């Protein structure tokens with residue numbers, strides 16, 4: 001989308017992304033964690049942040065609840081507000097990736113179209129969609145904020161999974177199941193390990209190949 005005002009030109013910087021990545025000895029990317037409220041997005045983002053920090057990788061978590069206290073405090077939960085919410089978070093995540101940081105986004109982001117929009121914003125191969133495949137029954141049972149109860153009672157309208165849709169992607173890069181084959185709940189640490197494995201397999205955790213020698 002072009003800027004609303006015509007008299008805007010792109011200002012190029014003096015330090016390139018490759019140099020920033022070289023300084024940080026890592027590559028920037030966006031890990032986009034999507035799923036129902038209560039599916040464990042924030043918990044996995046936190047576990048992933050810890051796991052990657054232990055590997056010396058700098059991350060930053062953009063959590064739906066948190067950005068709605070600032071950047072997106074003017075937005076509600078209509079489909080157009082959710083779209084704008086995801087657009088803004090996507091743009092910020094893109095800036096983090098450009099800075100050489102691993103952006104860990106945990107937003108419901110219920111509409112496929114909005115997630116695909118962000119995928120298109122971010123460089124090819126740098127957008128990793130992580131789908132929390134946790135059944136509504138589990139999320140609703142957890143109901144740690146009491147919101148499902150309010151939604152079922154009709155106090156909250158347009159709640160994702162109750163009277164607003166969650167559209168599953170056809171091909172998320174990573175799908176995290178709630179349970180293992182024996183039906184035991186998988187831990188957040190185990191889920192984070194699956195994401196780390198994907199990032200490693202796809203070269204997103206190695207040092208930038210095209211980086212300049214600055215140290």
Ligand SMILES: Nc1ncnc2c1ncn2[C@@H]1O[C@H](COP(=O)(O)OS(=O)(=O)O)[C@@H](OP(=O)(O)O)[C@H]1O
Nearest residue numbers: 037038064065077082085107108109110158159160
């Ligand atoms: N109507 C409705 N539907 C869904 N969720 C709601 C709603 N109203 C408030 N909440 C709370 O807001 C959190 C979701 O914010 P997000 O920015 O992630 O939502 S979205 O991506 O724009 O759909 C979400 O946080 P999580 O539980 O962490 O997902 C809820 O606590």
Ligand SMILES: Nc1ncnc2c1ncn2[C@@H]1O[C@H](COP(=O)(O)OP(=O)(O)O)[C@@H](O)[C@H]1O
Nearest residue numbers: 037038039040041042043142144185186187188
């Ligand atoms: N893998 C898991 N196993 C068991 N409980 C979990 C798991 N992941 C998250 N939880 C719990 O579920 C609740 C919702 O998790 P949260 O990360 O806040 O979800 P979301 O960000 O998707 O709303 C929290 O009480 C959290 O401790």
